[in-house]
Amino acid sequence: MLFLDNLNNRCFKSDLLASAITERPAGVRLLGKSQTVLLNASATVVMTGNGLTISEDSVRRFIEAEFDAGMENPEEREFPFDIRAEVARRRPELLAALLTIWKWGRITPEIARGRTLGSFETWGRWVRDPLLALGCQDPVLRIGEAKKHDSRRVAIGELFSKWWENHEDRPVALNDLNEAVKSVADPQGRGRQYLVSRIGNLVGTRLAGHVLTRQDPAGHWGVATYALKSVGEGPTHRGHRSPNGDAQDPMTPMTPMPSSSADRKDKGWNEEI
Numbered sequence: 585m586l587f588l589d590n591l592n593n594r595c596f597k598s599d600l601l602a603s604a605i606t607e608r609p610a611g612v613r614l615l616g617k618s619q620t621v622l623l624n625a626s627a628t629v630v631m632t633g634n635g636l637t638i639s640e641d642s643v644r645r646f647i648e649a650e651f652d653a654g655m656e657n658p659e660e661r662e663f664p665f666d667i668r669a670e671v672a673r674r675r676p677e678l679l680a681a682l683l684t685i686w687k688w689g690r691i692t693p694e695i696a697r698g699r700t701l702g703s704f705e706t707w708g709r710w711v712r713d714p715l716l717a718l719g720c721q722d723p724v725l726r727i728g729e730a731k732k733h734d735s736r737r738v739a740i741g742e743l744f745s746k747w748w749e750n751h752e753d754r755p756v757a758l759n760d761l762n763e764a765v766k767s768v769a770d771p772q773g774r775g776r777q778y779l780v781s782r783i784g785n786l787v788g789t790r791l792a793g794h795v796l797t798r799q800d801p802a803g804h805w806g807v808a809t810y811a812l813k814s815v816g817e818g819p820t821h822r823g824h825r826s827p828n829g830d831a832q833d834p835m836t837p838m839t840p841m842p843s844s845s846a847d848r849k850d851k852g853w854n855e856e857i
Contacts, residue, residue, distance in 0.1 A: 591633035595735055597640045605629060605645045606703045639734050644701065647723045648730050689714030699724045741792045743768045747812050748794065755799055755809035758783060783810060790815060 604610040609622035631646070638646050653661060671678065689695055689710060695717045701708055701724050708724075716722055731737055743765070750762035758779060761769075770779050787798045787810070799809045 586627045586629045588629070588631045589633075591631055591636050593635040594633060595637050595639045596631065597638070597642055597736075599641075601629065602640075602642045602645055637733055637735070638730055639736050643730050643734055643737075644703075644727055646730070648726050685714050685718065686710060689717070692717075698722045701727070737791065739768075740786065740789065743786075744792055744794045744796070744812060748814075751812065753811055753813055755811040757807045757809050759807075 600612065604612065604623065604625045609624045611620045612623050613619065614621050629646075638648070655661070692714075695713050698708060698712050698716050699722060712723065746762075746765050746768045750765055758776070761779075766779065769782050783796075784798070786796050789796055793814060794812050795815050797811050797813055799811065801808050
């Protein structure tokens with residue numbers, strides 16, 4: 585487990601961590617050297633903090649859990665028992681319950697499927713779906729809420745809205761962008777170079793029912809033009825880009841566990857269930 589504590593008042597984003605969570609293997613630069621090594625990472629990543637939000641493509645890789653003590657100084661609370669001691673004392677019982685639920689989900693093909701989450705299909709079938717069948721809430725539904733609070737998505741959505749308001753789907757060169765659009769894309773007035781980079785990095789991004797496209801210059805002296813196209817919210821496919829411009833390639837599946845037919849030979853588990 586990788587535990588990152590006290591990330592207070594931060595909007596967390598990390599392309600490297602996002603890659604390590606979903607890619608098998610993930611290429612990581614060796615600290616202090618210009619050398620890339622391949623890691624078959626399989627750690628559970630946990631982050632805590634007050635005012636912590638997740639941004640960009642990391643949003644779909646994390647499940648947000650909120651705790652509200654209902655008081656200004658939560659460290660002053662008193663508890664009737666020690667949760668750590670309780671878990672340690674009941675460890676065999678709790679592990680048996682967890683493995684029973686997991687095994688039941690593996691040998692019961694008729695369990696209803698929850699909402700699809702790309703790159704985590706195996707986790708959905710083995711972990712999430714059995715819990716849904718037992719009456720738990722679907723944690724994947726929290727991802728939609730997290731996206732609504734992603735400041736970068738909000739900024740892109742505002743830019744696309746202002747772009748559509750002024751240009752609709754007409755091709756336009758960067759120099760001809762409406763000043764209102766430029767001010768949203770470059771609120772600090774950092775200049776043309778920043779605007780070129782900012783708009784260029786958003787090409788292929790799908791958000792709020794639109795996708796930004798780029799047309800190459802016509803002839804040697806021409807200039808590139810950009811157009812915002814209206815698209816549906818249907819399923820995307822391999823190669824479509826996320827709001828941070830990355831292609832969303834699914835994670836290579838892990839080595840499968842024994843099949844359900846083999847599982848049923850284990851009479852002990854069936855009897856226990």
